[in-house]
Amino acid sequence: MSEFDSKVLPKARAANRLTAAMVRNASLPGKYFDGGGLGLFLRVEKNGTRFWVQRITINRKRHELGLGSPPVVTLAMARDAAMDNKRMIRSGGDPLAQKAKRKTRPTMTFARAVETYLEAKTAEFRNDKHRKQWYATLNTYALPVIGDMRLEDIGARDVLRVLEPIWTTKTETASRLRGRIEAVLSWATVAGHRKGDNPARWKGNLSELLAKPSKVRKGGNHAALALKDAQRWWTDLTAREGMASYALQFVALTAARSGEVRGMTWSEVDLKSKLWTVPAARMKAGKEHRVPLSKLALAVLQKLPRLEGEESVFFAPKGGALSDMALSALMRRMQNTYEAAGEDGYVDARSGRPAVPHGLRSTFRDWAAEAGVDHQLAEMALAHTVGSEVERAYRRTDLLERRRDLMENWAKVFVQSGNKL
Missing domain, CATH: 1.10.443.10 (Intergrase catalytic core)
Structure with a gap:
């Protein structure tokens, strides 16, 4: 083991597992191994750069696969990714090839996803006017906020930034808007442009953060000109x-x-x-x-x-x-x-x-x-x-x-x- 490899936190070696606090405090250059048989470790460079690495063996050849950097990629997320890779290898897959494939695919933003979704779903709209109205809601409220964001980066908080300004004043519009964002992100997941839960999902998700549309205090009729x-x-x-x-x-x-x-x-x-x-x-x-x-x-x-x-x-x-x-x-x-x-x-x-x-x-x-x-x-x-x-x-x-x-x-x-x- 080289001197660089030996920079392991004593507590981590004793417990054979890293903790979130250890990851947060690791600052000395070196490799901080997590243990657990996943080949996962945190690498800290001399310039302070920190990133997750997993040692894997494919066709009897050892490779090191990058899994992202903390704090964006947490310890739990790194472990999940490492476990997914292990399972993929066990079933005959190649995580390296999958990663290379993802890199060659253009990054898709939410704005581009909306356009692609509408093109794919054209036949489902009653007419072109309905399609334009569907798009207009997203164009007015969602695209200025999350249009330039990558699909994989969009979370519940980003969806809230779109909905909260109009949730109590234009509740019906906001509710339709949420459903349309959910539809676009659902398509993006199935199409392989993002992973994980849908951040625009209502039940068990936004329902915990926003008042139910039916319960929002109604302001009476629309304010009229005297x-x-x-x-x-x-x-x-x-x-x-x-x-x-x-x-x-x-x-x-x-x-x-x-x-x-x-x-x-x-x-x-x-x-x-x-x-x-x-x-x-x-x-x-x-x-x-x-x-x-x-x-x-x-x-x-x-x-x-x-x-x-x-x-x-x-x-x-x-x-x-x-x-x-x-x-x-x-x-x-x-x-x-x-x-x-x-x-x-x-x-x-x-x-x-x-x-x-x-x-x-x-x-x-x-x-x-x-x-x-x-x-x-x-x-x-x-x-x-x-x-x-x-x-x-x-x-x-x-x-x-x-x-x-x-x-x-x-x-x-x-x-x-x-x-x-």
């Missing part, structure tokens, strides 16, 4: 440039869901008939919805730039539909301007919370109630399911023309009296 603030809000909004501003204007004027507007394509619009037809696949209720367009809504569409080859009406800078965050971020900026000046800005009259895009639908419903609009007419304008199953079966009309007058009157809520629509 009717008394509608004209001031509209003036503020229309003074702002950009596609998000146009999209938010259209959301307000049609009382549609922001996702329906963001996913809108020119093929759904009939400017001559002043009509926007949202296909069933993009509707929450799974039923086609016709939206009569007011003069002001048509004016918004006529202002929009067109991008060659782009079908999205409200497209993102790099093409494709706007993200969910684009509209919310714009409303937050509008609110922040007032808060910076010590003013209330645009807050919900009941909860006192800043208004959000989806709350504009509540604003419409409040206006309709105060204006004495027929309940069924208002609910149909919001694409809500109206009446019993029997009533719906016998109803032959969606009251389009009556709703056309309704939306013209609603548009007048946002403009000053006497102004042109």
Whole structure:
């Protein structure tokens, strides 16, 4: 045994096993053997570098196989890896060849895994819009946080960094997001890009760290824009440039869901008939919805730039539909301007919370109630399911023309009296 080989902690030799404390305190250059018949030892170089090594014999030839460095690779992890290698050799495998194979395979990041997963799963999506919506959630919330991380480096804490900021404020979105992260990582494991448990798994994992979605305190309805603030809000909004501003204007004027507007394509619009037809696949209720367009809504569409080859009406800078965050971020900026000046800005009259895009639908419903609009007419304008199953079966009309007058009157809520629509 050489002088270099003899640098073994006395306690470790006596017990024939290392401990976590011994590994943590080992600083003298040398080899610190773990014992246990695995051929595992900790090598400490003169420059202080420390790494795990396992002596193995393959085809009667002795080799040394690196297993990583502490503290990233703990003593327990090194022992597990060493045991796996022993088992592989016993069954006729070659850990050295496996390691060489892993090195030649390009490292895959989470962002790349998302793209590859979606390519493999294309047939499972209802349509291309569904696929884009699925990706948009990951692109908005997950990729900015863990997109550049290697798959094997992603742990539960990293998934929490994605979910925690929206877990109580956008619980439904966060829950769907968690499921999608889990699906991508599950695929990555089966495809051989990572090992171990899925850090995005809920039961027995994130369920111990996050409140159950069903138990998260609900904040009531989405914060709505007060009717008394509608004209001031509209003036503020229309003074702002950009596609998000146009999209938010259209959301307000049609009382549609922001996702329906963001996913809108020119093929759904009939400017001559002043009509926007949202296909069933993009509707929450799974039923086609016709939206009569007011003069002001048509004016918004006529202002929009067109991008060659782009079908999205409200497209993102790099093409494709706007993200969910684009509209919310714009409303937050509008609110922040007032808060910076010590003013209330645009807050919900009941909860006192800043208004959000989806709350504009509540604003419409409040206006309709105060204006004495027929309940069924208002609910149909919001694409809500109206009446019993029997009533719906016998109803032959969606009251389009009556709703056309309704939306013209609603548009007048946002403009000053006497102004042109």
